[in-house]
Amino acid sequence: MTDLTPGTWTLDPAHTSAAFTVRHAGISKARGQFTDVEGSLVVAEGGEDLAFNATLKTESVSTSNADRDGHLKSADFFDVENFPEITFRSTELKGDTLHGELTIRGTTQPVELDFAYEGAATDPFGTYRAGFTGETTISRKDFGLTWNAALEAGGVLVADAVKISIEAEFTAPTAA
Numbered sequence: 401m402t403d404l405t406p407g408t409w410t411l412d413p414a415h416t417s418a419a420f421t422v423r424h425a426g427i428s429k430a431r432g433q434f435t436d437v438e439g440s441l442v443v444a445e446g447g448e449d450l451a452f453n454a455t456l457k458t459e460s461v462s463t464s465n466a467d468r469d470g471h472l473k474s475a476d477f478f479d480v481e482n483f484p485e486i487t488f489r490s491t492e493l494k495g496d497t498l499h500g501e502l503t504i505r506g507t508t509q510p511v512e513l514d515f516a517y518e519g520a521a522t523d524p525f526g527t528y529r530a531g532f533t534g535e536t537t538i539s540r541k542d543f544g545l546t547w548n549a550a551l552e553a554g555g556v557l558v559a560d561a562v563k564i565s566i567e568a569e570f571t572a573p574t575a576a
Contacts (some may be wrong), residue, residue: 403520404443404450404530407573411439411454412529415569418456422540423559425551430468430558434486436460441530441570452490452498452532454568458483476547479505498534504543511536513566528572537563 419433439454458478463469473480483505490500491510498515501508513534520530540546540562549557 405528405572406443406445409441409443409530409570409572411437411441412569412571413437415529417565417567418454419565421563421565422561425557426555426559430463432461432463432469432472434458434460435462439488439568439570441532441568450490450493452488452500452568454488454566456486458486477545482506502538502543505545507543509538509542511538513564530570530572532566532568532570534566534568535564537561 413436416437416439417433418437419431421429421431424430434456436457436459437454439452442451444450458480459473461469461472461478463472472478475482478486487503488500488511490498492499493515496515498513500511500513502511503509513536516533518531518533520528522528539560540558541560547558551557
């Protein structure tokens with residue numbers, strides 16, 4: 401990653417996806433994303449030491465279903481009135497694993513993301529950009545997301561395991 405300019409890079413929300421997938425009723429998957437994201441990437445001299453920070457606004461959760469979105473925003477899940485943000489702060493990059501701290505509903509837990517640097521390029525407008533992807537699976541119960549409903553045939557409506565997928569694009573620091 402030596403092609404990355406040292407300094408603070410800005411997350412480009414128009415080219416970033418913060419998505420999640422969870423099993424629903426044991427027979428399918430429900431997918432969603434947060435559409436209001438902010439963040440930064442700090443690149444140290446030499447381009448190898450990186451630090452990521454991101455904030456997701458819980459009010460922006462979208463699953464393409466207004467009723468489900470409303471339920472996710474309620475106190476049963478994200479409780480957007482009391483917990484308006486989900487945050488991630490990296491603590492270490494080791495090879496293809498990004499270690500960090502994820503905070504949901506005021507609870508912070510360590511997480512490890514399978515991490516990849518996708519490359520850098522200058523767009524047609526002269527902006528230098530870099531792309532990264534990350535994936536992890538968390539236990540929603542670890543973050544106080546415990547609401548569920550028992551199914552008549554057995555099992556529960558919402559699985560505990562939630563897969564998180566991040567595709568992030570950052571713009572390089574501008575010269576002062």
